[in-house]
Amino acid sequence: MSLVDSPPAGPPVSSARATARLLGSELRLVFGRVRNIVLLVGLAAVPLLIGTVLFVTQDTPVAGQGPPFLDRVTGNGVFLVFAALVSCLPFLLPLCVSIVSGDAVAGEASAGTLRYLLVVPVPRTRLLLVKAVAALAYAAAAVTAIAGVGLVAGAAFFGVGDVVLLSGDTIPLAEGMLRTLGVVGYVVASLTGLVAVGLFLSTLTEVPVAAMAATVVVAIVSGVLDALPQLSAIHPALLTHHWLDFGEFLRLEVDASTLFAGLAVQAAWVAVFGALAWSRFTTADVSS
Amino acid sequence: MSGAEGDAGDAEGAGDAEGAAVRTRGLTKRFRSGQVGVDGVDLLVPRGAVYGFLGPNGSGKTTTIRMLLGLVSPTAGSVELLGTAMPGGGAEVLPRVGALVEGPAFHPYLSGEANLRRLDAADPTSAPGSRTRRIGAALERVGLTAAAGKRYRQYSLGMKQRLGLAAALLRPRDLLLLDEPTNGLDPQGTREVRALVREVADAGATVLVSSHLLSEIEQVCSHVGIMSRGTLLAQGPREEIADEGTTEVRVMTRPDQRAHAVRVLSGLGLDGARADGEVVAAPLGSVAVEKVAQAVVGDGIDLLGLEVRRPTLEDVFVRLTGEGFDVAR
Numbered sequence A: 001m002s003l004v005d006s007p008p009a010g011p012p013v014s015s016a017r018a019t020a021r022l023l024g025s026e027l028r029l030v031f032g033r034v035r036n037i038v039l040l041v042g043l044a045a046v047p048l049l050i051g052t053v054l055f056v057t058q059d060t061p062v063a064g065q066g067p068p069f070l071d072r073v074t075g076n077g078v079f080l081v082f083a084a085l086v087s088c089l090p091f092l093l094p095l096c097v098s099i100v101s102g103d104a105v106a107g108e109a110s111a112g113t114l115r116y117l118l119v120v121p122v123p124r125t126r127l128l129l130v131k132a133v134a135a136l137a138y139a140a141a142a143v144t145a146i147a148g149v150g151l152v153a154g155a156a157f158f159g160v161g162d163v164v165l166l167s168g169d170t171i172p173l174a175e176g177m178l179r180t181l182g183v184v185g186y187v188v189a190s191l192t193g194l195v196a197v198g199l200f201l202s203t204l205t206e207v208p209v210a211a212m213a214a215t216v217v218v219a220i221v222s223g224v225l226d227a228l229p230q231l232s233a234i235h236p237a238l239l240t241h242h243w244l245d246f247g248e249f250l251r252l253e254v255d256a257s258t259l260f261a262g263l264a265v266q267a268a269w270v271a272v273f274g275a276l277a278w279s280r281f282t283t284a285d286v287s288s
Numbered sequence B: 001m002s003g004a005e006g007d008a009g010d011a012e013g014a015g016d017a018e019g020a021a022v023r024t025r026g027l028t029k030r031f032r033s034g035q036v037g038v039d040g041v042d043l044l045v046p047r048g049a050v051y052g053f054l055g056p057n058g059s060g061k062t063t064t065i066r067m068l069l070g071l072v073s074p075t076a077g078s079v080e081l082l083g084t085a086m087p088g089g090g091a092e093v094l095p096r097v098g099a100l101v102e103g104p105a106f107h108p109y110l111s112g113e114a115n116l117r118r119l120d121a122a123d124p125t126s127a128p129g130s131r132t133r134r135i136g137a138a139l140e141r142v143g144l145t146a147a148a149g150k151r152y153r154q155y156s157l158g159m160k161q162r163l164g165l166a167a168a169l170l171r172p173r174d175l176l177l178l179d180e181p182t183n184g185l186d187p188q189g190t191r192e193v194r195a196l197v198r199e200v201a202d203a204g205a206t207v208l209v210s211s212h213l214l215s216e217i218e219q220v221c222s223h224v225g226i227m228s229r230g231t232l233l234a235q236g237p238r239e240e241i242a243d244e245g246t247t248e249v250r251v252m253t254r255p256d257q258r259a260h261a262v263r264v265l266s267g268l269g270l271d272g273a274r275a276d277g278e279v280v281a282a283p284l285g286s287v288a289v290e291k292v293a294q295a296v297v298g299d300g301i302d303l304l305g306l307e308v309r310r311p312t313l314e315d316v317f318v319r320l321t322g323e324g325f326d327v328a329r
Ligand SMILES: Nc1ncnc2c1ncn2[C@@H]1O[C@H](COP(=O)(O)OP(=O)(O)OP(=O)(O)O)[C@@H](O)[C@H]1O
Pocket: A287, B031, B032, B033, B035, B036, B037, B055, B056, B057, B058, B059, B060, B061, B062, B063, B064, B211, B212, B329
């Protein structure tokens, strides 16, 4: 059998096709990994847990007691989505996003698979892009899981109906669903900055746990700084400052400028840490 | 040896590096620690050669291979693979290069086959249509078909090594860079790797095999390069390198005649004749071996056996590197 005379395995495909093919493989890797599935299931259990507690105790919290939206859940199951998102945003969601984005490059480096991907060859920029998109897809899946399970559990426990907005106005359920979609989209977009931070930290080390932990710390420190009134000058630029602004979707007149401010901050974090990750990853020696 | 040796020898003899499969000039890597891992290496691997890249632990073999593949950027010097400058030409040339670098590495929770699928999917130049067939063939080739569906973490050391070789053979390659391919393999597996290297070379591909166990690869090499402490001490066709050692003549005779035989050999002008265990040995130098036989027999010594021992690569290796068991740094 000749190795040299046999025809090449196939014609080169376009860069976009090659990226799409690699992305498919990467998504299978991320979503096929037991750890990541367990984390998703754990997140999805949060709305179920909240709903069950409220249903079993038959105790409607007084307005202002507990996390936002919790007092409205028993009246309209749709609000379970928002209550669950508020509960997960400070810690659980950043944790899961940090684990997957921190693992993205460092995990391959520590397993040694990074060097074999690079000699395939996969261009480093393409690999980083695919890693980023897959981590973001995981973040989107996490938020969607919370919202989806929240909606189903809320409907099952408490029923759904026309949505009473924060202003007291009522909108039809269909429009309420649209606004819920907006909330999901905004929360996913709010996590892009953290994905970029995680990806950058992931290019710095061959120890995935270190990158994951450092990313969680960034999110938590951001939350701590956000709570210090003395630092109010820098609050608007903090990674987590605008995360809860998704409540804007539940006003009669959605204030786009508030939402855009949050998205702009995320875009800035993505730009800065994406550039850092790129410059680091495309020049670093792979000696793992 | 393989038929490729002749061409390779010619190519080098003519001083023609155009056809080189691997060519480096002044390749140097200084680590951030300040240590110089590879120091001014001018590697020349002719096309079609099986190049044994030898050196003790820590001599810089793996670092050199990493630089060949563009994983590590050289502090100084240049690299050409199959006539293409690296790392700039990586996208173009690396699909034709199969590599095993510092042992196999795969995702532990994926099966061997799923791991190969991932690597193949990552390759923009591979055809998805033939993927299953090519993966099956590669697994078959390294004798891993039965374990294809097993998780990588459940593989034995030798099975992991085999999967690494399968990945390097996923597509037809013009150049294989194999870093310690026999590490962890049983004797049977080691023989199979040698057979595989021969087969690949017979098909016209070039193979660079690194090892610190030269006995494992010596038999398949047409060329060798010997590294020590980051520098390339010698390289060239294997015979030429080995000839730098000394050929010995060994005379077997009765115990009571050994002293006599030493005197006869010394009389022939063979300096350094000595009784070496059960035989009398001397460096042959320019004396013809039949002269030795005639002299011994003519002097009334019972000649029970006569052997000409050519220098082995190991002799040269030990003489050049001069290193004991401890790593040099
Ligand atoms: N990333 C690194 N940072 C600092 N020093 C390094 C690094 N990688 C290798 N070295 C050093 O460079 C030298 C050469 O290492 P290399 O791995 O190339 O040796 P080798 O010839 O492959 O050895 P072995 O036969 O044990 O595999 C060693 O002294 C090693 O300590």
